[in-house]
Amino acid sequence: MYNFKYKKVSSLDEAQQAFDAADDGTFMAGGMTLIPTMKQRLAMPSDVIDLGGIDGLSGISVDGGTVTVGAMTCHADVAASEGVQKAIPALAHLASLIGDPQVRNRGTIGGSIANNDPASDYPGALVGLSATVHTTKKKIAADDFFTDLFETALEEGELITKVTFPAPKIAAYRKFPNPASRYSVVGAFVAKTKDGIRVAITGAGPTVFRVSEMEQALTSSFNADAISNISVPADNLNGDLHATAEYRAHLIGVMVKRAISDCG
Amino acid sequence: MKISFTINGKQETGEVEPRTLLVEFIRYELGLTGTHVGCDTSQCGACTIHMNGRSVKACTLLAAQADGQDITTIEGVAPADGPLHPMQEAFRDNHGLQCGFCTPGMIMSALAMVERHNGEALDEQTIREELEGNLCRCTGYQGIVKAIEAGSKAMQGAPDVQF
Ligand SMILES: Cc1cc2nc3c(=O)[nH]c(=O)nc-3n(C[C@H](O)[C@H](O)[C@H](O)COP(=O)(O)OP(=O)(O)OC[C@H]3O[C@@H](n4cnc5c(N)ncnc54)[C@H](O)[C@@H]3O)c2cc1C
Ligand code: FES
Ligand code: FES
Numbered sequence: 001m002y003n004f005k006y007k008k009v010s011s012l013d014e015a016q017q018a019f020d021a022a023d024d025g026t027f028m029a030g031g032m033t034l035i036p037t038m039k040q041r042l043a044m045p046s047d048v049i050d051l052g053g054i055d056g057l058s059g060i061s062v063d064g065g066t067v068t069v070g071a072m073t074c075h076a077d078v079a080a081s082e083g084v085q086k087a088i089p090a091l092a093h094l095a096s097l098i099g100d101p102q103v104r105n106r107g108t109i110g111g112s113i114a115n116n117d118p119a120s121d122y123p124g125a126l127v128g129l130s131a132t133v134h135t136t137k138k139k140i141a142a143d144d145f146f147t148d149l150f151e152t153a154l155e156e157g158e159l160i161t162k163v164t165f166p167a168p169k170i171a172a173y174r175k176f177p178n179p180a181s182r183y184s185v186v187g188a189f190v191a192k193t194k195d196g197i198r199v200a201i202t203g204a205g206p207t208v209f210r211v212s213e214m215e216q217a218l219t220s221s222f223n224a225d226a227i228s229n230i231s232v233p234a235d236n237l238n239g240d241l242h243a244t245a246e247y248r249a250h251l252i253g254v255m256v257k258r259a260i261s262d263c264g
Numbered sequence: 265m266k267i268s269f270t271i272n273g274k275q276e277t278g279e280v281e282p283r284t285l286l287v288e289f290i291r292y293e294l295g296l297t298g299t300h301v302g303c304d305t306s307q308c309g310a311c312t313i314h315m316n317g318r319s320v321k322a323c324t325l326l327a328a329q330a331d332g333q334d335i336t337t338i339e340g341v342a343p344a345d346g347p348l349h350p351m352q353e354a355f356r357d358n359h360g361l362q363c364g365f366c367t368p369g370m371i372m373s374a375l376a377m378v379e380r381h382n383g384e385a386l387d388e389q390t391i392r393e394e395l396e397g398n399l400c401r402c403t404g405y406q407g408i409v410k411a412i413e414a415g416s417k418a419m420q421g422a423p424d425v426q427f
Binding site: 005 | 265281282283285304305306307309312318319320321324325326328329331373376377380394396397398
């Protein structure tokens, strides 16, 4: 990788100042995407600003019906949290399916959603649960956060501080993992929330999306048969060496049905 | 830049470039060559070490990120001239290795697994699931899974064994 300047900051203000002072700065959480990307020279930041020393950016709290996850919280901590397991078991389960134990020990929710890899899992939970992303500049609904392939509503230098999830009545996540990387080929997050049913699909398209036709069908009758006749067109789905767009379209139906059965 | 951390109970200090990987520092500067580099792309787990008691891939960490942290490598699990750690012994007894390239990473992952399960003996399914981050090109995994099962049991009878 090309060389760069490294700075470990200890506050959000310091992170912002370091970013503003840099030619082409980037933040680093666990580095689980950033370091491999820099090794491949796909990213060549002038400055890497390590968020690892900022107190208060990691940690989980459960308060009434809301689960709050700090941006620097690693996947292993979300998966192992008794609070999350009780309030939103589907969220703990999703975190436990990400990559492998070593990746879960370093990868963070903030890094995962800022990167918005189309095959990542968290976007499914954020949109499926109608979560809110809190940043140094604003609060933004998950529905508006993930805008396109590797694109989000974050502006230059804007930092994610935490994500808040309202606990649903019931929810489940099912994914068809790539057998080598464990990234999702297709992931389906199904939730009965207080504002209605949500079906969020990750892995299949350029970015996470909802399937409103399935949501409506499940509102009238919440069981797997209700969506049997609904298919998502393959036109805008991803096709690559792992799976064709048509196969992904098929998997969406299968994964949603399995998630519905998990809801019991 | 200057970094300093504890590794296998010893304080070490060094001068690194920001782009120096932790695994490079451990192997080339400290001469601890038990930690291997199999893929350099975060997939194979041959470089697995413990940082603050958790398993991590040392090829996907900057040495700078380890500043001030507590690191254990395969060299730190048993004394150089003393008996093997029960988990190492179990790999030997159960045909848990052939060429041995993946073994240090396998053992560091196995020890982290036992730690995550509060020192309990592990069953086959748990081991297979949690070994996701480690690849072996020789054994077909059967011997490794058996070794970790046996190693986790042996650790029950050895309360003063670390991890
Ligand atoms: C082998 C492997 C397997 C994986 N498998 C899966 C999988 O199955 N499912 C899955 O979902 N993911 C998977 N991942 C991704 C992993 O879960 C990480 O979450 C992801 O790589 C992000 O890593 P990180 O948190 O360390 O962020 P970094 O790599 O440090 O940062 C990623 C990007 O986010 C930005 N960023 C980081 N934190 C913030 C913040 N607080 N605010 C604003 N921007 C920020 C950085 O500037 C950078 O651009 C896998 C990764 C690997 C290496
Ligand atoms: S060398 Fe680090 S994961 Fe393969
Ligand atoms: S024993 Fe050769 S790679 Fe595992």
